[in-house]
Amino acid sequence: xxxxxxxxxxxxxSLAEVVSLYxxxxxxxxxxxxxxxxxxxxxxxxxxxxxIMDIMLPEVDGLSLTRWLRDRSDVPIIMVTARREEVDRIxxxxxxxxxxxxxxxxxxxxxxxxxxxxxxxxxDQSGAESDRALSFESIQIDPLTRVVLVNKSEIELTAKxxxxxxxxxxxxxQVFTRDQLLERVxxxxxxxxxxxxxxxxxxxxEKIESDPSKPEKLLTVWGVGYKFxx
Ligand code: CA
Numbered sequence: 001x002x003x004x005x006x007x008x009x010x011x012x013x014s015l016a017e018v019v020s021l022y023x024x025x026x027x028x029x030x031x032x033x034x035x036x037x038x039x040x041x042x043x044x045x046x047x048x049x050x051x052i053m054d055i056m057l058p059e060v061d062g063l064s065l066t067r068w069l070r071d072r073s074d075v076p077i078i079m080v081t082a083r084r085e086e087v088d089r090i091x092x093x094x095x096x097x098x099x100x101x102x103x104x105x106x107x108x109x110x111x112x113x114x115x116x117x118x119x120x121x122x123x124d125q126s127g128a129e130s131d132r133a134l135s136f137e138s139i140q141i142d143p144l145t146r147v148v149l150v151n152k153s154e155i156e157l158t159a160k161x162x163x164x165x166x167x168x169x170x171x172x173x174q175v176f177t178r179d180q181l182l183e184r185v186x187x188x189x190x191x192x193x194x195x196x197x198x199x200x201x202x203x204x205x206e207k208i209e210s211d212p213s214k215p216e217k218l219l220t221v222w223g224v225g226y227k228f229x230x
Pocket of ligand 1: 057
């Protein structure tokens, strides 16, 4: 799980700093922002692998931000709350946070919680959850039989085309960068040409789009990557 990217949204600089330090030492890549608005700008471009979210934030508070993020992504979130905010802790979990820590907390405890959530999420994804069939208006994807229906007719996909389509479609509207796709579809093999992703996207479009030159399902997000639009 090392190398995963964590976004810290925390307006207390000293706390953000110490948490960043511990997470970096644990092998994570860390980015910290100090208000909710800044966090939204970053999250609109790219969803990290993990978010640590303070509740009391300037601009946009952590609860609203969590709800906003949940509409877009199932990225794991740990909320950071002050001791007196019990109501917020419950609200945070209801908004879809995976866990919370209460201030003051030990940074080491936070690192352990992050790891625990990642293990849990990893299990979910490698278990039954990863095998769920997806059904959209004009496209159905069954990971067990690896059959894809477009407008009710079966189409032939290569193994990697299927893996990429399934990954994108499992996270509708979530933008994946080329690097993320390389890592998750090709196992991050470093010798793979990043252009491979572009080629696979083009072939997929030829197979699933009614007009591959005007894609409606597999969209390019300029300068960032690709997303599946249900
Ligand atoms: Ca705060």
